[in-house]
Amino acid sequence: xxxxxxxxxxxxxxxxxxxxxxxxxxxxxxxxxxxxxxxxxxxxxxxxxxxxxxxxxxxxxxxxxxxxxxxxxxxxxxxxxxxxxxxxxxxxxxxxxxxxxx
Amino acid sequence: xxxxxxxxxxxxxxxxxxxxxxxxxxxxxxxxxxxxxxxxxxxxxxxxxxxxxxxxxxxxxxxxxxxxxxxxxxxxxxxxxxxxxxxxxxxxxxxxxxxxxxxxxxxxxxxxxxxxxxxxxxxxxxxxxxxxxxxxxxxxxxxxxxxxxxxxxxxxxxxxxxxxxxxxxxxxxxxxxxxxxxxxxxxxxxxxxxxxxxxxxxxxxxxxxxxxxxxxxxxxxxxxxxxxxxxxxxxxxxxxxxxxxxxxxxxxxxxxxxxxxxxxxxxxxxxxxxxxxxxxxxxxxxxxxxxxxxxxxxxxxxxxxxxxxxxxxxxxxxxxxxxxxxxxxxxxxxxxxxxxxxxxxxxxxxxxxxxxxxxxxxxxxxxxxxxxxxxxxxxxxxxxxxxxxxxxxxxxxxxxxxxxxxxxxxxxxxxxxxxxxxxxxxxxxxxxxxxxxxxxxxxxxxxxxxxxxxxxxxxxxxxxxxxxxxxxxxxxxxxxxxxxxxxxxxxxxxxxxxxxxxxxxxxxxxxxxxxxxxxxxxxxxxxxxxxxxxxxxxxxxxxxxxxxxxxxxxxxxxxxxxxxxxxxxxxxxxxxxxxxxxxxxxxxxxxxxxxxxxxxxxxxxxxxxxxxxxxxxxxxxxxxxxxxxxxxxxxxxxxxxxxxxxxxxxxxxxxxxxxxxxxxxxxxxxxxxxxxxxxxxxxxxxxxxxxxxxxxxxxxxxxxxxxxxxxxxxxxxxxxxxxxxxxxxxxxxxxxxxxxxxxxxxxxxxxxxxxxxxxxxxxxxxxxxxxxxxxxxxxxxxxxxxxxxxxxxxxxxxxxxxxxxxxxxxxxxxxxx
Ligand code: SRM
Ligand SMILES: Cc1cc2nc3c(=O)[nH]c(=O)nc-3n(C[C@H](O)[C@H](O)[C@H](O)COP(=O)(O)OP(=O)(O)OC[C@H]3O[C@@H](n4cnc5c(N)ncnc54)[C@H](O)[C@@H]3O)c2cc1C
Ligand code: SF4
Ligand code: FES
Numbered sequence: 001x002x003x004x005x006x007x008x009x010x011x012x013x014x015x016x017x018x019x020x021x022x023x024x025x026x027x028x029x030x031x032x033x034x035x036x037x038x039x040x041x042x043x044x045x046x047x048x049x050x051x052x053x054x055x056x057x058x059x060x061x062x063x064x065x066x067x068x069x070x071x072x073x074x075x076x077x078x079x080x081x082x083x084x085x086x087x088x089x090x091x092x093x094x095x096x097x098x099x100x101x102x
Numbered sequence: 103x104x105x106x107x108x109x110x111x112x113x114x115x116x117x118x119x120x121x122x123x124x125x126x127x128x129x130x131x132x133x134x135x136x137x138x139x140x141x142x143x144x145x146x147x148x149x150x151x152x153x154x155x156x157x158x159x160x161x162x163x164x165x166x167x168x169x170x171x172x173x174x175x176x177x178x179x180x181x182x183x184x185x186x187x188x189x190x191x192x193x194x195x196x197x198x199x200x201x202x203x204x205x206x207x208x209x210x211x212x213x214x215x216x217x218x219x220x221x222x223x224x225x226x227x228x229x230x231x232x233x234x235x236x237x238x239x240x241x242x243x244x245x246x247x248x249x250x251x252x253x254x255x256x257x258x259x260x261x262x263x264x265x266x267x268x269x270x271x272x273x274x275x276x277x278x279x280x281x282x283x284x285x286x287x288x289x290x291x292x293x294x295x296x297x298x299x300x301x302x303x304x305x306x307x308x309x310x311x312x313x314x315x316x317x318x319x320x321x322x323x324x325x326x327x328x329x330x331x332x333x334x335x336x337x338x339x340x341x342x343x344x345x346x347x348x349x350x351x352x353x354x355x356x357x358x359x360x361x362x363x364x365x366x367x368x369x370x371x372x373x374x375x376x377x378x379x380x381x382x383x384x385x386x387x388x389x390x391x392x393x394x395x396x397x398x399x400x401x402x403x404x405x406x407x408x409x410x411x412x413x414x415x416x417x418x419x420x421x422x423x424x425x426x427x428x429x430x431x432x433x434x435x436x437x438x439x440x441x442x443x444x445x446x447x448x449x450x451x452x453x454x455x456x457x458x459x460x461x462x463x464x465x466x467x468x469x470x471x472x473x474x475x476x477x478x479x480x481x482x483x484x485x486x487x488x489x490x491x492x493x494x495x496x497x498x499x500x501x502x503x504x505x506x507x508x509x510x511x512x513x514x515x516x517x518x519x520x521x522x523x524x525x526x527x528x529x530x531x532x533x534x535x536x537x538x539x540x541x542x543x544x545x546x547x548x549x550x551x552x553x554x555x556x557x558x559x560x561x562x563x564x565x566x567x568x569x570x571x572x573x574x575x576x577x578x579x580x581x582x583x584x585x586x587x588x589x590x591x592x593x594x595x596x597x598x599x600x601x602x603x604x605x606x607x608x609x610x611x612x613x614x615x616x617x618x619x620x621x622x623x624x625x626x627x628x629x630x631x632x633x634x635x636x637x638x639x640x641x642x643x644x645x646x647x648x649x650x651x652x653x654x655x656x657x658x659x660x661x662x663x664x665x666x667x668x669x670x671x672x673x674x675x676x677x678x679x680x681x682x683x684x685x686x687x688x689x690x691x692x693x694x695x696x697x698x699x700x701x702x703x704x705x706x707x708x709x710x711x712x713x714x715x716x717x718x719x720x721x722x723x724x725x726x727x728x729x730x731x732x733x734x735x736x737x738x739x740x741x742x743x744x745x746x747x748x749x750x751x752x753x754x755x756x757x758x759x760x761x762x763x764x765x766x767x768x769x770x771x772x773x774x775x776x777x778x779x780x781x782x783x784x785x786x787x788x789x790x791x792x793x794x795x796x797x798x799x800x801x802x803x804x805x806x807x808x809x810x811x812x813x814x815x816x817x818x819x820x821x822x823x824x825x826x827x828x829x830x831x832x833x834x835x836x837x838x839x840x841x842x843x844x845x846x847x848x849x850x851x852x853x854x855x856x857x858x859x860x861x862x863x864x865x866x867x868x869x870x871x872x873x874x875x876x877x878x879x880x881x882x883x884x885x886x887x888x889x890x891x892x893x894x895x896x897x898x899x900x901x902x903x904x905x906x907x908x909x910x911x912x913x914x915x916x917x918x919x
Contacts (some may be wrong), residue, residue: 007911016622016648019910030910034622051664054652056625063625065652065660067557070625081551102913 004092004099010038011096018053018062021100028089029053030098031073033060039073040091040100046071046084104132107404108193108203110183110348112137114146115377115393116209117165122401124173126619130405133175134201136193139232140180142166145541146232147390147573150422153236153264157538164541176201186352188370205404208349208360208368208375212342212388217252221314227336230261239337243268246334250274250323252311254281256421258339259298263423265335266302273304273331275311275323277340285419285430289446290453290469297426297451306331344379344386359386364411366400376400382414389417390573394543402591407617410591418479420472422574427514429475429570432465432482433457440464445496454496461489461862474498476566480858487860490820499563513567522564525557533565537572545569560814586848587626592616594630594847601634607643608635623649630848633735636771637843640885647903653733656906657893658715661708666715668707669732670722671768674742674760674780675703684725692718702739702777704730716907719894728892731768735849737839738777740764741789745782745799752782754799759828760788763797763835769890770882773846773855776839791819794852795838797831800824804831808838809861811853820861823869837868837875840882 005021013019013032020043021028027043029052037060043053050066060073070079076088090101107123109116112135120133137143141163148162170177178199185194192202214229216222226246228238242249243265251262254276262272274281280291281298295305306325314336315322324330344359355361355369359381366374376396378388387393392415402410418431436442436457445454452470456463456478463482468475477499481488488495513522518531536542536552548565549556555565585591592600597616606612609631613623623631628649635643647655658666670685685705689697695709710718719729731737740763743749745756760780767778779790780797790796792810796819799805803826807819822838825831841864846855856864867874896902 005911005913007913012905012910014648014905017905019905022909022912024914027909048662051660054656054660054664056628056651057648058622058624058628059620061624066662068625 002101004101007098007100009096010036010093010098013038013098016057018055018057020053023102025102027051027053028100029062030091030100031057031062033057033073037073038091038093038098040089041071041073041076042087042089044086045069046078046086047082052086105130105204106202107131107133107205107207108201109133109135109207109209110193111209111211111377111379112139112141112143112177112179113209113211113377114143114164114390115211115397116207117143118394119207119209119376119397119400119404120173120175121165122398123404126401126407127405128173131205133173134178134203135170135175136178136181136183136195136199136201138180138182139234141233142169142177142179144233147422148538149230149233149236150260150264150574152233153230153239153261154267154424155240156424159233161538183348184351186348186354186373188352188373191372204372206373207400207404208373208379209377210345210348210379212344212378214338215341215343216338217311217340219311219313221316221320222338224314224316224320225318226316226320226334227314227338229338230257231342239265239335240268242335243270247271248273248332249335249337250331250333251337251339252323253339253341254278254305254307255284255339255341256282256419258337260422261337261339262303263298263301265337270335271304272302273306273333274298275306275309275325277308277310279308281305282421285434285467286428286469287435287455287467290428290430290455290467293451293453293469294421294426294428298423301423301425342378342388344381346379349375349379357381364399364413365403365408366396366412367403374400374404382412385414387415387417389419390543391415392417398591407619409617416479416483418475420475420570420574422571425514427468427470427472429466429468429472429479431475431479432463433459434465434467436465443492443496456495458488458492461487463488472570473563473567475570476563484858486858487862490861513564514571516564522568523552523554523557523561526553528552528554530568533568534572537569543569543573558814586630587624589618589620589623589627590616597631598634598638598844601638605639605642606635607639609646609649611635625651629654629735633771633773633848637885640888647906654735655903656712656715657729657731657733657897658710659733663709664712665709666712667732668710668715668718668722669700669704669730670727671730671764672704673764674740674757676742676757676761677705681725681727684722684727688718688721688725691721700732702732703741704732704739706732713907716898716904720898723892723895723898728768729894734771735774736771736776737764737767737769738775740767741777741779741793743780743782743787745780749782751785752799753801754782754804756780756782756788756797756799759797759799759831762828762832766832766836767839767886769892770839770843770886771889772839772843773848774851776842776852778835792816793819794842795835802826804828806831806834806838808864809852809856811851815853817853820856822861822865833875833879834868836879836882838864838878840878840885841867843882843885844878 015034018029018031029043030040043051045064047069050064054065055062062071069082076086078084092099143165145162145164151157181195183193184196192200194200214231249265249270249272251258252275254274262274266272280288310326312326313324322330322332346356349360350356360375362380377393399410399412440457440459443456455467457465466478516530555562612631632646632649653659692714694707698706700706740760742757742760746752747757776794778795779788779793781788781790782799790798792812796807805824806822808822810819811817
């Protein structure tokens with residue numbers, strides 16, 4: 001059964017940056033964009049597993065640090081012509097507190 | 103309501119303009135397209151391989167009907183616009199269809215020229231322009247024997263070759279004594295003719311066609327002087343004329359073409375024109391690369407951005423006949439004001455000529471070995487001063503050294519299964535297939551679709567050759583100056599100048615000032631802009647960590663498993679037992695899996711967890727060590743040899759000089775990484791002649807070498823100058839580094855930078871003008887005041903950017919319940 005987990009205040013993530021949530025099922029990258037949207041993806045690039053949390057965030061996209069694939073934060077899908085998906089995790093922000101659903 | 107945009111001419115230039123427009127402003131217009139031909143948009147260039155049955159019509163479709171539907175474009179195929187009603191702003195087709203416009207785009211291409219001689223309308227007399235023509239030729243090839251192609255230019259020869267491969271006996275008739283006279287000089291043309299004869303073509307040179315014979319279908323051709331030859335098919339390929347009838351009839355000012363200004367507007371400001379139908383600054387064009395540049399500029403204005411300008415193009419050519427390698431660009435014939443360097447190897451069928459004017463390349467013709475075509479072409483467009491490399495010019499770029507693609511330099515000689523990109527394992531066949539099937543035109547497109555040339559880049563030259571060989575033009579190298587990235591059309595130099603002039607001190611300010619097309623920029627432009635503002639305004643600009651690549655953001659190199667490596671500075675390669683003991687203890691304490699001596703004379707601790715970085719740095723700081731910037735576009739290492747301090751041959755104190763240079767320059771951010779070395783004598787044990795700045799000590803002083811590069815493409819340094827004292831070495835070192843910091847493009851190392859601008863121009867600033875040199879050095883020293891702060895110390899003990907190193911949350915199973 002999935003539940004919502006509080007993970008911290010939106011201010012704890014700088015704009016255009018990402019921070020990690022460590023879980024026993026693997027790391028999750030939580031991103032904050034320049035207009036304060038928050039997204040969460042598995043911290044594994046669909047290419048060769050690069051840590052997306054370490055990439056550069058621009059608009060609602062992250063560029064993987066290892067070989068520069070671009071991943072759409074909204075869906076977790078790689079942007080064409082690349083193909084693949086970094087599992088996308090539901091997020092909500094209430095009164096500046098971020099929750100993710102696991 | 104949306105404005106209405108109507109395109110007349112569903113060809114390569116018009117549709118490319120729409121594609122560029124949709125990228126910039128997808129929702130601005132209701133778009134309607136009229137095309138005379140009954141198809142979507144196809145790649146006209148590849149009609150030649152279709153004729154040779156190397157490709158099919160389906161292969162060469164660029165935008166099929168569904169593309170128009172997907173983008174809500176109304177497409178009228180097979181309809182010719184015969185009238186533009188400029189007063190009521192609508193176009194009218196031959197069948198009566200009309201469409202209203204707010205803005206109109208003309209891209210009507212050109213007409214093949216038909217020589218006005220008797221018999222020109224007989225059956226079997228055709229031109230070579232569209233799918234219909236190719237189908238007619240293929241049909242004739244199936245039924246008849248003798249073909250005559252009138253015109254020995256690019257198109258004529260491609261038609262002739264295609265018909266020959268279909269089994270016809272082909273004679274090429276040419277008015278002059280030399281083939282392709284607009285692209286080749288006489289010696290190259292002679293080689294070409296010889297090679298085409300070997301492929302089975304016949305030639306009739308200096309022959310003027312007087313009439314075409316036959317009653318209903320052509321039976322022969324008669325020349326001036328009375329000679330006749332048999333023909334069942336005559337292809338006229340004597341040139342093209344811009345198709346301006348429609349524009350002219352509508353009262354739009356035309357000369358040879360539809361006259362347009364630098365923003366692609368005709369004399370009627372609502373009407374734009376692009377492609378072969380236009381005349382810009384008195385030039386007309388018949389190749390695709392310039393048309394695509396026009397399309398980009400036109401889209402910029404249609405999207406109401408309004409800042410791009412078209413200033414003309416310098417096209418280069420290539421013939422798409424399998425097995426023939428020729429390249430031509432610029433003023434290849436030369437004139438009274440030029441000089442020529444020629445290399446000729448008759449038995450290998452190789453001929454190369456470079457035309458030089460005022461120490462710049464003005465043109466080139468290459469036959470048989472075209473590897474260096476794009477190199478010459480690039481230097482020609484960059485206006486590079488070649489006086490310093492003149493003696494090596496004809497040996498080619500690769501003689502300076504090359505690695506990473508198995509020593510291959512000629513893509514044409516490779517078989518389809520041979521590997522082109524060694525990083526990603528991509529073969530030649532895969533790349534050429536992608537170029538055709540996916541309709542790719544530029545190096546960037548090939549990179550993103552195939553991944554070839556997208557990693558270390560050493561195979562870029564091969565991929566460019568494959569593009570040229572497949573498409574017959576140089577697309578990748580245009581325009582002369584590349585924009586910073588896809589978020590803007592502005593070039594690196596424009597942006598840098600704007601930052602200085604307008605005092606732009608943040609990335610946001612730059613994006614605002616230059617109207618960036620994306621709100622945030624991207625992973626390419628953000629690091630570049632961050633560097634540019636810091637380099638221009640060291641005191642005022644604030645570093646943006648989110649615009650740095652991960653390595654620079656966390657001051658350690660990311661490894662393939664997501665761990666990091668830590669390399670402390672070891673000044674000039676010197677260490678001592680205390681430092682080594684500290685490193686050993688730290689390696690134990692943090693369970694570092696690998697300790698390695700690097701190629702840069704220091705020690706690498708590999709496999710460190712991110713969270714361990716700050717405490718580890720604190721321990722290294724305690725032992726007196728600071729960041730080695732092994733991760734940065736910054737000063738890396740200064741290699742030294744033991745020199746006069748120990749060596750029996752040493753002429754100067756190379757160790758201490760190396761240490762001094764490293765203390766002077768560490769911490770400075772640079773366009774790309776920057777490496778130095780000091781060798782104690784010309785034996786050069788510190789390999790100073792492949793460094794960005796290398797010092798070779800000699801008895802009488804110090805030789806200063808610049809622009810060396812190990813790595814992907816080995817380049818030995820150029821000698822900048824020789825000086826007598828250590829003080830001068832330091833001044834030149836600071837001045838050269840600062841010049842590089844101020845002038846080079848982001849991610850351009852000193853080697854390509856020097857090759858682009860020419861050593862002479864650098865010498866002029868640094869050697870010839872003491873004041874300029876000193877001013878540069880002073881600017882360097884000022885900027886160092888702001889950058890010589892150990893980033894590790896800030897993070898280890900002052901809590902800078904602490905959020906980088908700890909997870910925001912750890913979720914345990916128990917907690918989940
Ligand atoms: C560690 C080291 C290899 C070693 O174990 O010896 C190394 C490791 C890497 N090199 Fe290097 N290079 C190392 C010395 C060199 C040298 C030798 C030298 O400096 O004398 C060269 C050739 C000399 C030169 O640069 O001209 C070298 C040419 C490259 C290149 C090609 C640069 C080029 O201009 O062609 C790259 C790729 C790049 O920078 O884009 C590269 C990139 C890399 C990267 C950063 C790849 C990456 O992006 O992750 C590697 C980082 C591994 C890591 O985490 O440490 N490394 N690399 C060496 C570190 C030296 C140091 O102490 O800082
Ligand atoms: C066989 C061949 C090989 C070539 N090889 C190369 C090469 O190797 N490299 C290179 O760079 N270039 C090459 N070219 C040239 C290149 O194809 C042209 O430069 C390019 O296609 C011109 O684009 P355009 O949009 O201006 O014209 P076109 O592509 O000709 O498009 C114009 C379109 O407008 C339509 N049209 C015209 N008038 C009207 C009207 N009144 N109403 C409706 N529709 C109209 C025409 O039917 C046509 O479809 C080659 C050309 C040919 C024919
Ligand atoms: S260390 Fe350098 S040569 Fe070795 S694999 Fe990495 S980038 Fe390639
Ligand atoms: S692992 Fe992300 S691009 Fe390769």
